[in-house]
Amino acid sequence: xxxxxxxxxxxxxxxxxxxxxxxxxxxxxxxxxxxxxxxxxxxxxxxxxxxxxxxxxxxxxxxxxxxxxxxxxxxxxxxxxxxxxxxxxxxxxxxxxxxxxxxxxxxxxxxxxxxxxxxxxxxxxxxxxxxxxxxxxxxxxxxxxxxxxxxxxxxxxxxxxxxxxxxxxxxxxxxxxxxxxxxxxxxxxxxxxxxxxxxxxxxxxxxxxxxxxxxxxxxxxxxxxxxxxxxxxxxxxxxxxxxxxxxxxxxxxxxxxxxxxxxxxx
Amino acid sequence: xxxxxxxxxxxxxxxxxxxxxxxxxxxxxxxxxxxxxxxxxxxxxxxxxxxxxxxxxxxxxxxxxxxxxxxxxxxxxxxxxxxxxxxxxxxxxxxxxxxxxxxxxxxxxxxxxxxxxxxxxxxxxxxxxxxxxxxxxxxxxxxxxxxxxxxxxxxxxxxxxxxxxxxxxxxxxxxxxxxxxxxxxxxxxxxxxxxxxxxxxxxxxxxxxxxxxxxxxxxxxxxxxxxxxxxxxxxxxxxxxxxxxxxxxxxxxxxxxxxxxxxxxxxxxxxxxxxxxxxxxxxxxxxxxxxxxxxxxxxxxxxxxxxxxxxxxxxxxxxxxxxxxxxxxxx
Numbered sequence: 001x002x003x004x005x006x007x008x009x010x011x012x013x014x015x016x017x018x019x020x021x022x023x024x025x026x027x028x029x030x031x032x033x034x035x036x037x038x039x040x041x042x043x044x045x046x047x048x049x050x051x052x053x054x055x056x057x058x059x060x061x062x063x064x065x066x067x068x069x070x071x072x073x074x075x076x077x078x079x080x081x082x083x084x085x086x087x088x089x090x091x092x093x094x095x096x097x098x099x100x101x102x103x104x105x106x107x108x109x110x111x112x113x114x115x116x117x118x119x120x121x122x123x124x125x126x127x128x129x130x131x132x133x134x135x136x137x138x139x140x141x142x143x144x145x146x147x148x149x150x151x152x153x154x155x156x157x158x159x160x161x162x163x164x165x166x167x168x169x170x171x172x173x174x175x176x177x178x179x180x181x182x183x184x185x186x187x188x189x190x191x192x193x194x195x196x197x198x199x200x201x202x203x204x205x206x207x208x209x210x211x212x213x214x215x216x217x218x219x220x221x222x223x224x225x226x227x228x229x230x231x232x233x234x235x236x237x238x239x240x241x242x243x244x245x246x247x248x249x250x251x252x253x254x255x256x257x258x259x260x261x262x263x264x265x266x
Numbered sequence: 267x268x269x270x271x272x273x274x275x276x277x278x279x280x281x282x283x284x285x286x287x288x289x290x291x292x293x294x295x296x297x298x299x300x301x302x303x304x305x306x307x308x309x310x311x312x313x314x315x316x317x318x319x320x321x322x323x324x325x326x327x328x329x330x331x332x333x334x335x336x337x338x339x340x341x342x343x344x345x346x347x348x349x350x351x352x353x354x355x356x357x358x359x360x361x362x363x364x365x366x367x368x369x370x371x372x373x374x375x376x377x378x379x380x381x382x383x384x385x386x387x388x389x390x391x392x393x394x395x396x397x398x399x400x401x402x403x404x405x406x407x408x409x410x411x412x413x414x415x416x417x418x419x420x421x422x423x424x425x426x427x428x429x430x431x432x433x434x435x436x437x438x439x440x441x442x443x444x445x446x447x448x449x450x451x452x453x454x455x456x457x458x459x460x461x462x463x464x465x466x467x468x469x470x471x472x473x474x475x476x477x478x479x480x481x482x483x484x485x486x487x488x489x490x491x492x493x494x495x496x497x498x499x500x501x502x503x504x505x506x507x508x509x510x511x512x513x514x515x516x517x518x519x520x521x522x523x524x525x526x527x528x529x530x531x532x533x534x535x536x537x538x539x540x541x542x543x544x545x546x547x548x549x550x551x552x553x554x555x556x557x558x559x560x561x562x563x564x565x566x567x568x569x570x571x572x573x574x575x576x577x578x579x580x581x582x583x584x585x586x587x588x589x590x591x592x593x594x595x596x597x
Binding site for chain 1: 334339358360365367369372374376379383390391
């Protein structure tokens with residue numbers, strides 16, 4: 001097995017052990033989801049709102065919001081705690097002693113970190129939300145297929161962001177600034193807090209340039225089916241262009257960071 | 267060609283100094299004072315294949331820095347270092363595939379995984395062909411007596427057990443060069459002995475070059491034919507252990523606990539030198555060539571009522587202090 005795959009698998013299996021955290025996460029996400037969906041339902045039901053003006057139908061919006069809650073863990077919320085502990089304690093020494101590419105190693109870790117908790121939370125949440133809270137299935141096989149492609153892009157994008165956060169540790173050690181900034185940007189500009197379709201046009205156009213919509217908005221709209229055909233592939237291409245860009249930048253920063261890094265401790 | 271060639275290696279770290287107190291912290295926001303610590307200052311040496319070299323020095327002397335540079339995980343400021351024909355930090359991945367490293371204070375095993383799964387992960391990471399892996403693994407399990415530990419998660423191992431597993435982990439890919447950074451630190455006596463015995467066999471029977479950093483003089487004595495002494499980033503001495511001992515005295519320390527803590531001891535009568543007197547505890551330094559330990563003990567116990575006694579090597583710091591004096595470096 002390739003070193004990267006072997007490490008990804010080992011890390012993934014370990015992360016699957018955190019079942020209590022997953023249960024707590026599911027409860028929280030259901031709470032948030034109910035608040036969000038009832039607020040939007042009230043807003044949509046108001047007489048002041050002209051239904052034709054709204055870019056997303058209420059059922060589609062419900063699905064969008066519940067997908068966001070189910071896949072919340074995909075967002076680059078936190079940096080890899082293990083990498084952080086390594087950099088601050090000097091365990092980085094052993095990481096550098098592996099005959100593998102460090103960026104590749106951290107990328108595999110990040111993929112495990114982003115997918116394992118989501119897998120634990122998303123499946124029960126999607127079933128519950130589909131059964132009780134108005135999440136609809138993708139309208140066609142094609143939409144479902146495109147969604148899995150978009151999901152893969154979202155995972156890669158999130159992993160690339162996570163690795164960038166890890167790399168920042170080589171400069172700051174605590175990484176707290178990045179740790180606060182990244183989730184704020186990611187949850188706002190990905191459409192997780194407010195679906196991107198509801199932003200004013202001028203803001204929407206700018207946000208569309210950023211990488212973050214690839215994390216949530218793109219896969220959600222692929223599921224709903226409002227993103228189809230050439231537009232769908234354009235959004236998927238947008239994800240991968242950003243992945244490539246973030247990987248190139250990350251690799252450059254990592255090689256710079258490693259020449260200045262001090263392996264802590266004797 | 268030597269396996270390791272180090273020339274004029276230098277590395278400095280900048281340490282930020284913080285003034286104490288509230289105002290000191292505020293001042294630190296505006297202007298930071300940094301101090302440069304020379305961890306390595308013009309260090310040169312060669313190492314041949316199959317050598318077993320001890321690398322000693324007090325804390326902060328630059329031992330670990332040297333090891334980390336040779337291992338390819340730290341980049342020096344100046345100087346050259348060639349290991350197995352490569353510059354370690356320039357070709358890190360290829361370099362580390364051929365070396366093994368054990369840091370006594372850390373583990374390279376996965377904390378939550380059973381030992382055997384860590385080994386399998388290492389097989390994948392080092393891309394060891396499966397037949398070679400199985401042969402090597404079984405050999406290491408037999409020599410290091412790991413049979414009963416294989417299914418235990420690493421976090422449940424005792425320090426001595428963990429060290430044996432770490433040694434195996436560092437050798438699965440059959441490196442020709444092994445760096446051991448304080449491998450016996452914190453181990454109990456039987457574990458120390460078994461680790462030492464293993465290192466000796468590895469070096470004698472398989473010709474693995476070993477570089478051992480340690481504080482433990484007994485490790486040195488048991489294993490190393492050659493010893494390099496480093497302090498304050500400079501190599502103070504490089505040669506055979508016997509030369510080092512003959513140059514810096516073959517002193518031993520005898521520590522006794524007197525039954526009566528106020529009893530005076532006339533050290534001159536025993537051809538010894540007083541190192542420490544603390545209540546009933548008396549520590550004498552003596553030269554075993556001039557007065558044999560059993561003679562000294564017999565003479566002492568004949569005159570004084572003794573509760574307890576033991577003989578030991580002076581700690582490395584003591585030898586280094588003597589080297590300092592000899593070389594005229596202010597400590």
